[in-house]
Amino acid sequence: MNETLQTILALGLVAAALGFLFWGWLRRRNVCDDAGCDCSRNALRKRRK
Amino acid sequence: MSEPVYAFVGNPNCGKSTLFNALTGLRQKVGNYPGVTVEKKVGECFSQHGHRMKIIDLPGAYSLAARSPDEAVMRDVLFGRRTDTPRPDRVVCIADATNLERNLYLVSQILDLGLPTIVALNMMDLAEAQGLRIDVAALSTRLGVPVVPCQANSGQGLTELRLAMSRADLVAARPVWSVPAEMSQALEEIVAAICCADRHESVAAQAEALTLLADRETLVASGVSLRAEVLTVVDRWERQWRAEGYDWRGALVAARYDAVGEIVRNTVESTQADSGPSVTDRIDAVVVHPVWGWVTLVAVMAAMFVSIFTLAEYPMGWIDSGVTWLANAVRGALSPGDLRDLFADGVIPGVGGILVFLPQILILFFFIGLLEQTGYMARAAFLMDRPMSRVGLDGKSFIPLLSSYACAIPGIMATRTIESRKDRLVTILVAPLMTCSARLPVYLLLIAALVPNERVPVATKVGLMFAMFALGTGGAFFFAWLFKRTLLRSEAPMMIMELPPYRMPSLLSVALHMGERAFMFLRKAGTVILAISIVLWAMTTFPRSPGATPSEQIAQSYAGQLGHAIEPAIRPLGFDWHIGVGLVTSFAAREVFVSSMAVLFNVDETVDDSTDHLRQEMLQARWPDGRPLFTPLVCFTLMVFYVFALQCMSTIVVVRRETGSWKWPLVQIAYMTSTAWLMCYAVRQLGLALGFA
Numbered sequence A: 001m002n003e004t005l006q007t008i009l010a011l012g013l014v015a016a017a018l019g020f021l022f023w024g025w026l027r028r029r030n031v032c033d034d035a036g037c038d039c040s041r042n043a044l045r046k047r048r049k
Numbered sequence B: 001m002s003e004p005v006y007a008f009v010g011n012p013n014c015g016k017s018t019l020f021n022a023l024t025g026l027r028q029k030v031g032n033y034p035g036v037t038v039e040k041k042v043g044e045c046f047s048q049h050g051h052r053m054k055i056i057d058l059p060g061a062y063s064l065a066a067r068s069p070d071e072a073v074m075r076d077v078l079f080g081r082r083t084d085t086p087r088p089d090r091v092v093c094i095a096d097a098t099n100l101e102r103n104l105y106l107v108s109q110i111l112d113l114g115l116p117t118i119v120a121l122n123m124m125d126l127a128e129a130q131g132l133r134i135d136v137a138a139l140s141t142r143l144g145v146p147v148v149p150c151q152a153n154s155g156q157g158l159t160e161l162r163l164a165m166s167r168a169d170l171v172a173a174r175p176v177w178s179v180p181a182e183m184s185q186a187l188e189e190i191v192a193a194i195c196c197a198d199r200h201e202s203v204a205a206q207a208e209a210l211t212l213l214a215d216r217e218t219l220v221a222s223g224v225s226l227r228a229e230v231l232t233v234v235d236r237w238e239r240q241w242r243a244e245g246y247d248w249r250g251a252l253v254a255a256r257y258d259a260v261g262e263i264v265r266n267t268v269e270s271t272q273a274d275s276g277p278s279v280t281d282r283i284d285a286v287v288v289h290p291v292w293g294w295v296t297l298v299a300v301m302a303a304m305f306v307s308i309f310t311l312a313e314y315p316m317g318w319i320d321s322g323v324t325w326l327a328n329a330v331r332g333a334l335s336p337g338d339l340r341d342l343f344a345d346g347v348i349p350g351v352g353g354i355l356v357f358l359p360q361i362l363i364l365f366f367f368i369g370l371l372e373q374t375g376y377m378a379r380a381a382f383l384m385d386r387p388m389s390r391v392g393l394d395g396k397s398f399i400p401l402l403s404s405y406a407c408a409i410p411g412i413m414a415t416r417t418i419e420s421r422k423d424r425l426v427t428i429l430v431a432p433l434m435t436c437s438a439r440l441p442v443y444l445l446l447i448a449a450l451v452p453n454e455r456v457p458v459a460t461k462v463g464l465m466f467a468m469f470a471l472g473t474g475g476a477f478f479f480a481w482l483f484k485r486t487l488l489r490s491e492a493p494m495m496i497m498e499l500p501p502y503r504m505p506s507l508l509s510v511a512l513h514m515g516e517r518a519f520m521f522l523r524k525a526g527t528v529i530l531a532i533s534i535v536l537w538a539m540t541t542f543p544r545s546p547g548a549t550p551s552e553q554i555a556q557s558y559a560g561q562l563g564h565a566i567e568p569a570i571r572p573l574g575f576d577w578h579i580g581v582g583l584v585t586s587f588a589a590r591e592v593f594v595s596s597m598a599v600l601f602n603v604d605e606t607v608d609d610s611t612d613h614l615r616q617e618m619l620q621a622r623w624p625d626g627r628p629l630f631t632p633l634v635c636f637t638l639m640v641f642y643v644f645a646l647q648c649m650s651t652i653v654v655v656r657r658e659t660g661s662w663k664w665p666l667v668q669i670a671y672m673t674s675t676a677w678l679m680c681y682a683v684r685q686l687g688l689a690l691g692f693a
Helices: A003-029 B016-024 B069-078 B097-112 B124-129 B136-143 B158-166 B181-194 B199-221 B228-244 B248-267 B279-287 B292-311 B313-333 B338-355 B358-374 B376-390 B395-403 B408-417 B421-433 B439-450 B458-485 B507-541 B550-556 B558-573 B577-585 B592-600 B610-620 B632-644 B649-659 B663-689
Strands: B005-010 B028-032 B039-046 B052-057 B090-096 B117-122 B132-134 B147-149 B268-270
Touching (some): A003 B338, A003 B507, B005 B016, B005 B069, B005 B097, B016 B039, B016 B117, B016 B158, B016 B507, B097 B132, B097 B199, B097 B248, B136 B147, B147 B158, B181 B228, B181 B248, B199 B248, B292 B313, B313 B358, B395 B421, B408 B507, B408 B649, B421 B458, B421 B663, B458 B632, B458 B663, B507 B577, B507 B649, B558 B577, B558 B663, B592 B610
Antiparallel strands (some): B039 B052
């Protein structure tokens, strides 16, 4: 594997990591419908009466 | 009937989860209920006829009047109010046979729901040992539902329970008590307002009306939407009763307890005359004694910490060696290039740095599981209640803070059992001050640089390490006290908790608990750390400086530029840009500081005893004017910084998830970082005044 290909693949992984972190941030901002996942609304937030 | 859904309910410490684990084994899925950070456990087991049955293990509660989010989840699932969880078709209500009267209170509320119900009478062996003889057949007749005696920890009675659960002809339960005559008309009107057509619905409506009358404020506060016409009727009746001086809530509880008491009197017989204190009483005489209780607690905690540090040493060494081997293997397998560097210098050390702490986390959860199962944890919380109340917290904050000694993440997740929102927030805010295992590599490196082996005895190193633990713990208590008097002012909580009888732990449950925690730790910390490791590698690699040495490359990289940018802020503490880069990169995880120093000072990681090599390199590091960089004062100041600073991205993510907003993580970053800076400044000024360089 030559150096150029390695650089392209490495940068691809960096972009994927940044994308993953951004996606995680977005996902936590939205109310999710999966019963097994994390969620933004939670017990410590004051409920609207 | 296709795949019936069973709900497992019961009081805390009744053996519900042990029974759930015994029936489902590894066929279970653990997650969170959306909207609340309450653990959701769903499992599967098979009926006697080989049909699949789904089981939801609901959080333990003493009654349907919910006080904590856990209890609210139980109530809402049973009433079918949660859109994410189907309303159970059937209920298995687990009751502790040694304390039947209190357990039957919840059973009677469950029977009110009108769902087909089975009562599993757990801990029959303990009840017999206490001289209690329970007429199971009579109890079943009185309750109108099947009653199955069992011992969850030994597996006795499981076949009978599975058989009862397999029955297609389970009849709907009916109430076993009568509503006080003064309230019957009100109840009819509320049920009519809730309005239902078929019998099942009207029974459920009656149960709902009763929870409304018993605990409307909590129900409304927990976000349950109620129709205005229903609330109007309830309001009218409550106003009337208030005017008449009638305590309707007390009357409901008393009527239910009267019925339950009558059932117990007719079905339970004590065959033992008062033979003096039980085994539990005799153990408690020592374990919760004002003096011996503390001696026991210190001994148990010491045994736990010694085990965490000594037993974990070998597996941690294996993982560390595995990570180094893998990094070297990748270096050997790939030709030089960015991808090789990304794996060998970014991904593998980054993820390996987290994996290496897994044995300590597992050992901690093994002990916590063991202490919980034997019943000792409740005693520890009882003892800790007094010192915790001095700073305004209750004993329930003890377990989260204890867990934080291994890692703040499970500690913060363990705050879910604290009922008061403000107390939970205070505990979450101070939990990262407890000395977590990720700080250990940093302390070990700095202590090695501060007090070289050849000059001081080992006790000095141990003393320094202990001082860091004490400083963190003292800081946590101080800030809890401060928050309870300022930002999160509230009444000192009154802790009411049950001291369950001592019992033999179920190793299956402890093992499953450890497995769950290990999975959650790896999934939640591992994914984020992996991504951040990749990003950090890019920050230390770009922009490229052709022909530069590795340390020059880092100095000119984005991470190095960041280190130089923050140097003016950390220079008053005696730190230079190298340390600045370490502080920035260790924001991903504290232990990254050690590997950052290794890269910055160009240490070959494949050399044996690289920590000693790194120490030598650090001691030779100089400021541009030739002064040594890592003086004893700088090393000590740096340790103080790590005691107080929130250098952990994963903790921030978890706090954000647990609190539901960025406000509290930001408060936490602000107070911890400013305290770290001020403390370091004070330590440096004091050190300089005392003549240290």
